[in-house]
Amino acid sequence: MKLLCGFTLLLTVALAYYVYIPLPRTISEPWKLMVLDATFRGVVKMGDIAHSLGLSHSVHVINSAIVGFESLVPITNQEIQTEDVLFDGVHVRVYYPQGEEEKLRRAVMFIHGGGWSLGAPKLGSYDSLCRQMSADLNAVVVTVDYRMAPDVHFPVQYEECVQAAKHLLKPEVLKQYSVDPERVAVCGDSAGGNLAAAVAQRIGTENSTSAKFKLQVLIYPVLQALDFNTASYQQNHNVPILYRRLMARFWLEYLGADPELAHSIMMNNHTAQDQNLLSQNRAKLDWTNLLPKEIRKHFKPVFPVTGSPNILSDVPGLLDSRASPLLAEDEVLRMAPRAYIMTGEHDVLRDDGMMYARRLELAGVSVTNDHYQDGFHGCVSFAFWPCYFSVGVNAVQNYIAWLDKHL
Ligand SMILES: *[C@@H]1O[C@H](CO)[C@@H](O)[C@H](O)[C@H]1NC(C)=O
Ligand SMILES: *[C@@H]1O[C@H](CO)[C@@H](O)[C@H](O)[C@H]1NC(C)=O
Numbered sequence: 001m002k003l004l005c006g007f008t009l010l011l012t013v014a015l016a017y018y019v020y021i022p023l024p025r026t027i028s029e030p031w032k033l034m035v036l037d038a039t040f041r042g043v044v045k046m047g048d049i050a051h052s053l054g055l056s057h058s059v060h061v062i063n064s065a066i067v068g069f070e071s072l073v074p075i076t077n078q079e080i081q082t083e084d085v086l087f088d089g090v091h092v093r094v095y096y097p098q099g100e101e102e103k104l105r106r107a108v109m110f111i112h113g114g115g116w117s118l119g120a121p122k123l124g125s126y127d128s129l130c131r132q133m134s135a136d137l138n139a140v141v142v143t144v145d146y147r148m149a150p151d152v153h154f155p156v157q158y159e160e161c162v163q164a165a166k167h168l169l170k171p172e173v174l175k176q177y178s179v180d181p182e183r184v185a186v187c188g189d190s191a192g193g194n195l196a197a198a199v200a201q202r203i204g205t206e207n208s209t210s211a212k213f214k215l216q217v218l219i220y221p222v223l224q225a226l227d228f229n230t231a232s233y234q235q236n237h238n239v240p241i242l243y244r245r246l247m248a249r250f251w252l253e254y255l256g257a258d259p260e261l262a263h264s265i266m267m268n269n270h271t272a273q274d275q276n277l278l279s280q281n282r283a284k285l286d287w288t289n290l291l292p293k294e295i296r297k298h299f300k301p302v303f304p305v306t307g308s309p310n311i312l313s314d315v316p317g318l319l320d321s322r323a324s325p326l327l328a329e330d331e332v333l334r335m336a337p338r339a340y341i342m343t344g345e346h347d348v349l350r351d352d353g354m355m356y357a358r359r360l361e362l363a364g365v366s367v368t369n370d371h372y373q374d375g376f377h378g379c380v381s382f383a384f385w386p387c388y389f390s391v392g393v394n395a396v397q398n399y400i401a402w403l404d405k406h407l
Pocket of ligand 2: 263
């Protein structure tokens with residue numbers, strides 16, 4: 001008996017040690033986040049072990065765990081109809097409310113996040129989110145089940161989303177789903193926010209589609225890979241669940257680059273001062289200029305004098321605005337639709353979103369930036385059973401309300 005008690009105590013201490021991490025005071029529901037983070041860290045570790053043993057790619061292991069977990073989530077808003085179809089060869093699921101409508105409906109194209117490599121758009125939280133949008137907005141929602149890394153790399157994810165968007169915006173397809181061509185939005189979270197921003201830029205400048213997106217909704221989007229030391233990267237590099245090292249890994253995987261480059265890019269060695277490839281791009285992500293003092297706080301830019309000069313030429317995607325929408329020219333931004341950008345204080349990507357909001361505004365685009373002081377990366381996926389965070393529930397309600405008002 002004594003032995004059992006001792007063992008249980010030891011196990012509890014070990015578990016608490018593994019789960020406990022110091023978190024900022026203003027973060028939403030810290031203990032819940034710690035448990036979530038410990039679970040996620042455990043799954044990533046399992047993936048890494050399987051990978052190093054040569055059993056499977058780490059990303060496939062992590063994704064199987066996500067699919068397994070999401071499959072347990074009960075389906076919500078069951079009255080919403082679904083249809084799994086191909087849009088110009090790209091897998092999508094269309095959600096729509098039951099029954100005939102006299103008026104044409106609104107539509108939202110949704111692009112899920114997960115570092116261009118993870119996520120199950122038709123299951124669990126993303127399925128619930130799309131059903132909720134469809135029900136609350138009485139809208140047609142199209143979620144894009146694009147192929148992911150490591151099976152495909154940039155620009156495939158981007159191209160598939162563009163293909164699906166162009167298909168949706170065809171007059172005959174809009175008609176088939178009874179959608180009003182003037183009332184279509186594109187929306188995405190995290191890496192899906194990256195793809196949504198890139199697709200919005202592309203459709204904005206596209207000559208072949210007559211219908212355009214009216215709005216874009218970007219939820220903590222990732223928008224650039226040239227500065228891994230923005231104020232928010234410095235402030236939140238160790239805040240769950242999107243650690244800086246994880247974001248660097250996702251980027252390199254998306255761009256099909258050597259994962260060993262993570263250490264270099266995390267210290268901005270790819271954008272050292274001797275990189276003249278960068279001259280026109282520096283102003284586009286100069287957060288000392290684009291962000292107000294109260295956001296930047298005491299943080300200083302990190303630009304090594306000399307770095308690793310070959311990275312930018314070896315990984316051209318780093319300078320491609322289809323991968324990094326923040327690098328787009330003003331003429332492209334001007335053509336982009338009205339924007340809603342959600343950012344969280346405790347997120348490495350906070351400044352990506354805020355810089356983009358500022359640049360769009362400077363280009364004359366109307367922008368609403370909802371910033372959550374208790375927000376952390378990924379919170380919008382935790383607004384559904386069995387994992388609720390109040391900040392996630394609020395954020396989902398608020399962006400859907402914005403869509404309802406403006407779409
Ligand atoms: C649309 O036409 C303009 C003017 O001819 C051109 O500059 C632009 O590149 C075209 N857009 C696309 C996406 O091809
Ligand atoms: C970054 O660049 C410096 C200067 O070239 C070099 O000494 C250092 O090893 C580089 N660090 C990494 C992790 O590549």
